[in-house]
Amino acid sequence: MSADFTPTERTRLRRRPQRGHFDEATVFAILDAAVVCHIGYVRDGQPVVTPTAFWREGRRLYWHGSAASGALGAQAGAPVCCTVTLHDGFLVGRSGFAHSILYRSVMAFGMPAAITDLPGKRRAMTAFLARLYPGRSAELRPIQDDELRQIVVLTMELDEVSAKVRPGPVLEKEPADYAVPCWAGTIPLATTVGALEPDARLAPGTAPGASLAAYAPGARLEDALRAGARGEPT
């Protein structure tokens, strides 16, 4: 295992260390397959977990939110834990104990910093749009300064990071359990794209632009995100 990220007391796995991964390729692939992360932070001594859209550039995470909400202000300069989870299916065993969840997850500890200058915010938000909808900025009017003033953009270095992956197959505790005469195996799950729904106020005949080409009905979201990153249709 290439240790691109150095395990720490918080990120090494005490149990089943073979499920822990610290290489950039595994960590980046999980982060890039997801849209929503869960940010944990401490407010008045209490843990708070907020879901939010995020994106990655190299070894940095980014997320944003309303300046009016207060949540991002509480996260800036404070210790946070950003967790990303992809639930890939169910492992169905022959004993209750062997039932489990297929997943890929990343946990990143750090202290996010706020991007406060307007050019920096504009660059970040343009990159976020491009991550989901490559080329879309060119189809839109420019972002306005007062729109940037209404949001907080946070960025955090990926440094204390681990991935945890639970693949198949079903692991029965006792050899005899494999003989229990019931079905066992995997129920795969995937996040998939549905048919695009035009806005009620859309001018008739307006087609989705090239920036949305990756979101073909039936496509897996993570394939669409990957294709989008490469500028390809799915």
Place this chain on the structure above:
Amino acid sequence: MSADFTPTERTRLRRRPQRGHFDEATVFAILDAAVVCHIGYVRDGQPVVTPTAFWREGRRLYWHGSAASGALGAQAGAPVCCTVTLHDGFLVGRSGFAHSILYRSVMAFGMPAAITDLPGKRRAMTAFLARLYPGRSAELRPIQDDELRQIVVLTMELDEVSAKVRPGPVLEKEPADYAVPCWAGTIPLATTVGALEPDARLAPGTAPGASLAAYAPGARLEDALRAGARGEPT
């Protein structure tokens, strides 16, 4: 809005209060459509966010984990935040600012307690299996006491709870933005079931039992969970 859960300083929405919901029906529907939650807790002053499978019975949440991992021991009797998020799609606007995420989420604050007696653990784990695979326990050998000793089961009352829902349509900031000549609307997303994959060690001819009937290929996971709860195929 029926205030089945009483908003508190932590759960009321300061921004866009119309997106906050405190009625049992909305909260329960979101929790019952999900399998994985994110538990935030504080360890040595640092926030930690752990993904885990959970289930609900009435006004209680349950989750479990290995007694060897230490995470659940740190959560028992401590303040936690349990957040459940369903990412339902993308809102594609005519300005960068109007792009958003369709989601349903629930945030629950509380202090989980460990279920320590074996009958209580057995009942809880049997209920968890039944929530995902109704009737499956009858197809399996009984859960063994030493299996129950290897896990920690936590339960937390649903008391300080809120739901937050972001539905469509696209909201443009300025009336003039509606005239920007690019596509706008919704890209729906759903978690869907794939074709069941038999375990490599499965005896030939063993068919999935009735307990898995809801997981029909192509079914939406939340429909399968709902059908399972009613004992119906999808």
